[in-house]
Amino acid sequence: MSLLALALLSATSPADAAVYGGNPSVKLKVDRPPHDLTAAEVNLAKVRVHNCSGGGYTDYTIAETVDLVTEYTLPISAGTYCNLTVFWDSAMTIESNAFVLEYDHASTAVALTGTVQTVALTPFTVVLGAIYGGNPSLIVIIE
Secondary structure, three states: OOHHHHHHHHHOOOOOOEEEOOOOEEEEEEEOOOOOEEEEEEEEEEEEEEEOOOOOEEEEEEEEEEEOOOOEEEEOOOEEEEEEEEEEOOOEEEEEOOEEEEEOOOEEEEEOOOOEEEEEOOOOEEEEEOOOOOOOEEEEEEO
């Protein structure tokens, strides 16, 4: 998509929306400030992308067990998006050498305001050990 086309799209987009042109991909990753996670396994049901230009949404069904420490990439259609919702089919087990956590929520909502968004994965349950130095977050990158 040309810069002129992107400029025209963004001129007509809502203020809280982001325009993603070309062939964008959503990258999902779990990390925390010490960068010491060894696993973040979860059954990823689907990703819902909310369209801000005309409303509605598009669901991308995944139905796979993934490890989000290694990053998961999902191609999506170009568009003007406000939000993204990640739906989980299981609790996420987040591990490091010092702890095991469980994040047990049906979904995680992410406001899209640019290329990189970070959402804290809280509240969580400490299953084993103790956590120090920062809580885990879902990092969403669209490029």
